[in-house]
Amino acid sequence: MSAASVVPGADGVIPPPRPPVPSDGGDPPTANVDDVRWPSGVPVAEPASPVIADVEPGRVRWDPAERRARASQSFWTAVVGVPAIFSVLRLGVEAGGELQTTLLLVANVGPVNLLAGFLTTAARLLSTGLVAVFALGAVLAVSADRLPPGARRRPLFARWADITPAWVVLASFLLALITWPLLYLPLLLPAFVAAFQLRPARLHERVLPRLLIILALLAGYGWLMLPTLREAVQQGGEGLVLALIVVPPLLALFIAGPLPGVVIRPLASATEVAVLATLVWAAVPVISTPVLPLTVTTVGEENGPTEDVRGHVVTTDDVNMVILQEQGGVRYVPVDLVRAQVLCPSEEELPRHQLRIHDFHVEDSLLEGMGRRVRPVHRIDATCRTPG
Numbered sequence: 001m002s003a004a005s006v007v008p009g010a011d012g013v014i015p016p017p018r019p020p021v022p023s024d025g026g027d028p029p030t031a032n033v034d035d036v037r038w039p040s041g042v043p044v045a046e047p048a049s050p051v052i053a054d055v056e057p058g059r060v061r062w063d064p065a066e067r068r069a070r071a072s073q074s075f076w077t078a079v080v081g082v083p084a085i086f087s088v089l090r091l092g093v094e095a096g097g098e099l100q101t102t103l104l105l106v107a108n109v110g111p112v113n114l115l116a117g118f119l120t121t122a123a124r125l126l127s128t129g130l131v132a133v134f135a136l137g138a139v140l141a142v143s144a145d146r147l148p149p150g151a152r153r154r155p156l157f158a159r160w161a162d163i164t165p166a167w168v169v170l171a172s173f174l175l176a177l178i179t180w181p182l183l184y185l186p187l188l189l190p191a192f193v194a195a196f197q198l199r200p201a202r203l204h205e206r207v208l209p210r211l212l213i214i215l216a217l218l219a220g221y222g223w224l225m226l227p228t229l230r231e232a233v234q235q236g237g238e239g240l241v242l243a244l245i246v247v248p249p250l251l252a253l254f255i256a257g258p259l260p261g262v263v264i265r266p267l268a269s270a271t272e273v274a275v276l277a278t279l280v281w282a283a284v285p286v287i288s289t290p291v292l293p294l295t296v297t298t299v300g301e302e303n304g305p306t307e308d309v310r311g312h313v314v315t316t317d318d319v320n321m322v323i324l325q326e327q328g329g330v331r332y333v334p335v336d337l338v339r340a341q342v343l344c345p346s347e348e349e350l351p352r353h354q355l356r357i358h359d360f361h362v363e364d365s366l367l368e369g370m371g372r373r374v375r376p377v378h379r380i381d382a383t384c385r386t387p388g
Contacts, residue, residue, distance in 0.1 A: 086122070087114040089287045094312075096328050104322070104330065108315040109291055117291045124179045124365075125282050129275065130172035135194040136271045137161030142197060143259040155268035157275075161195075169195055182369070183241065183353070183362040186225075186248035193252045200253060214253070221249050228357045241355060241362070290346065296383045297323060298340040299333050306339060308383050313341075344384035 091109065095101035137157035144154045154162075173192055177185065192198070204210040225245050232238040232245070259267065292312035300306030311325040320332040355362045360369040 086118055086286060087291075090114070090117070090289065090291055093288050094290055094292075094324070101324070101330055104314060105291075105324070108322075113291055117289065118286070121286045121289045123175060125279065125286055127172055127176035127179055128282065129279050130169075131176050131188070131191050131195075132275050132278070133157055134161055134164065134169045134172060135191040136275070137164075138195045138197055139255070139257075139259065140264065140268055140271075142257070143264050145258070155264070156272060157268065178366045181363050181365055182357050182360055183244055183355075186244055189248045190252040190255045194255045197256050199256045218249060225357070228355055228362065231355055235354065238353070238355070241353065285348070289348075292324065294326070294344050294346050295323075296342045296344055296381070297321070297333065297338060298342075298383070299337050300339055301337065302339075309333065310344075342381045342383050345380065 088106075091105045091114075092102050095105055137155075137159075138161050140155045141158040141161050144158050173188060173195070176188060180188070200210055200214060203213045229242065229245055232241045290312060292314065295311070295313055297309045297311075297313070298306050299309055309323055309325065309331060310327075311323045311331070314322040314324050314330070316322070316335065319335065321335055321338060323331045323333060325331055351361060351363055353362050360366075361372075364372065
């Protein structure tokens with residue numbers, strides 16, 4: 001069979017081998033595709049055109065799929081790592097910085113307790129950070145067009161607000177609505193107006209209907225807050241409460257809209273530092289909040305003198321009850337000497353204001369207020385009032 005013959009195959013015909021091209025001894029041998037006899041009916045692959053991308057010198061261009069994969073890895077690392085770090089820090093702080101006590105807590109406090117404690121305390125901190133970032137970012141985003149030509153890139157919060165979907169912003173406000181104390185909920189009004197840029201002009205195109213809508217909204221807010229406002233005035237010394245009730249709805253009327261170009265860059269830098277400092281300051285209670293419930297355990301011989309041990313029960317077995325005392329140190333109490341035990345609130349849970357908003361205490365969140373309606377707070381035992 002000659003070299004030019006065609007061999008039938010399973011999928012049709014198989015092209016013959018290309019003849020070698022003699023070399024003249026200079027350049028390496030090359031083959032001219034046009035000189036090769038190719039059988040009819042066999043498709044010829046088109047030469048691939050080179051892909052040319054404009055890349056700045058010295059800069060690596062990442063593939064979008066690889067960038068998304070890296071972002072996903074970073075996200076899940078933060079989701080798993082941040083709660084774990086906070087939980088270990090909480091156990092270390094609760095142990096008073098003692099290594100052996102920390103190891104005792106690590107061995108007996110389950111991950112469910114740590115996760116539940118982290119979520120109940122960190123949800124408020126997380127929602128506060130998100131609301132602040134989205135509100136400030138939206139204001140800076142609409143104001144970035146007023147930056148002078150040739151200025152640096154847009155502020156960080158503005159870029160975050162641009163890439164965040166609207167449902168994420170709305171979800172952060174809903175999380176704040178159910179976790180913030182009622183006393184601070186009026187602050188969500190200007191924050192919501194700023195985040196979604198709800199200017200008064202968007203309510204109605206005509207001035208008179210627009211004013212009527214604003215007056216109706218203020219009247220509804222007044223009906224909700226007027227009894228609390230009256231009680232705050234009668235009690236006296238509630239300047240913070242009065243400011244938190246009166247100022248936010250008035251601020252919501254003017255907070256939307258672009259800012260002057262001169263103040264955008266200084267305001268962006270100042271707000272970024274302020275938000276970071278506020279989150280660090282607010283993270284202190286998250287780390288210092290106890291993981292274990294606070295109890296007062298009555299210890300003593302039968303028909304003899306008793307002692308109240310105030311602290312957190314770490315574990316209980318057939319021999320001893322291990323109590324992390326509130327004043328520090330671990331105490332092993334024989335279970336035969338335990339006479340009574342009472343669950344007590346911590347000092348942070350005790351109310352500081354005697355004000356209510358339609359049967360809801362101002363220091364409770366909506367979630368806590370609904371829980372108290374289902375199961376009202378029991379009377380605090382006398383042993384809880386006297387520190388051990």
